[in-house]
Amino acid sequence: MWDEEIVGCPPEAVTARELRTALGKFTSGVCVITTLSDDGKREGITVNSFASVSLNPAMVLWSIARGAPSSATFTTAPRFGVNVLSARQKDLSTRFSRPAADKFAGLDGVTTGLGAVPMLDGAVAQFECRNQFQRYGGDHLIIVGTVDLVRTWDRPPLVFFAGQYADLDPRHLPQETR
Numbered sequence: 001m002w003d004e005e006i007v008g009c010p011p012e013a014v015t016a017r018e019l020r021t022a023l024g025k026f027t028s029g030v031c032v033i034t035t036l037s038d039d040g041k042r043e044g045i046t047v048n049s050f051a052s053v054s055l056n057p058a059m060v061l062w063s064i065a066r067g068a069p070s071s072a073t074f075t076t077a078p079r080f081g082v083n084v085l086s087a088r089q090k091d092l093s094t095r096f097s098r099p100a101a102d103k104f105a106g107l108d109g110v111t112t113g114l115g116a117v118p119m120l121d122g123a124v125a126q127f128e129c130r131n132q133f134q135r136y137g138g139d140h141l142i143i144v145g146t147v148d149l150v151r152t153w154d155r156p157p158l159v160f161f162a163g164q165y166a167d168l169d170p171r172h173l174p175q176e177t178r
C-alpha cells in the first residue's frame, strides 16, 4: 500500500491526548540525531523515535516531524549520527529539542565523525550512518540509515517515560510508578 493511501482510524476514535498518553507508556531512551547540511551547517534534533531495523545489513531508523525546521536538512544530508544520551545529558536533550539558529553555539565536547557529521561526547552509544532511504509516515518522515560505525560506553542511559526524563535508578522514577 502506498503511504498516501493510509487513512487510519477516524479522528474521533483516538484523540491526540489519548494517543500521546498511551505512547508515553512506551519507555524509551533519548537520542540526539546530528548532521551536516550541504552548506556546512551543523544540525541536531532530540528524538525518542530511534529504533533498530536490521542486523545484517546493519540498519536503524528514526522519524522526524515533516514540519520541523530541520527536516529539510535531515532529508537531504547524505549522513547522520545517532548519539544515545547518558543520564547526565538531560541538558543536551533540552538544548536540541528547542528550535535555535545554531544549537551547537557554545557547546563543548563536539567531535567530528564520518562526513564531518558532529558527534557528541558523553553518550552511551554512537552510530554513524548513511542516509539510505526515507518514507512518509503520516505527519512524520521515517529516515532509515545503514550503520558504518558504532561506539559504546558503560554509562547509565537517559530514559524518557510518560513525558518525563528518568534514569534506571528506581528512586528517580516518576512518583506514581514507584
Ligand SMILES: Cc1cc2nc3c(=O)[nH]c(=O)nc-3n(C[C@H](O)[C@H](O)[C@H](O)COP(=O)(O)O)c2cc1C
Pocket (backbone or CB within 6 Å): 030, 044, 045, 046, 047, 048, 049, 050, 063, 064, 065, 068, 069, 070, 071, 093, 096, 097, 098, 099, 100, 160
Ligand atoms: C524526549 C523527546 C523526544 C522527541 N522525539 C522526537 C522525534 O522522534 N521526532 C521529532 O521530529 N521530534 C521529536 N522531538 C521534538 C524535537 O526535538 C523538537 O521539535 C525540535 O525542536 C526539532 O528541531 P528543529 O526545530 O531544529 O527542527 C522530541 C523531543 C523530546 C524532548
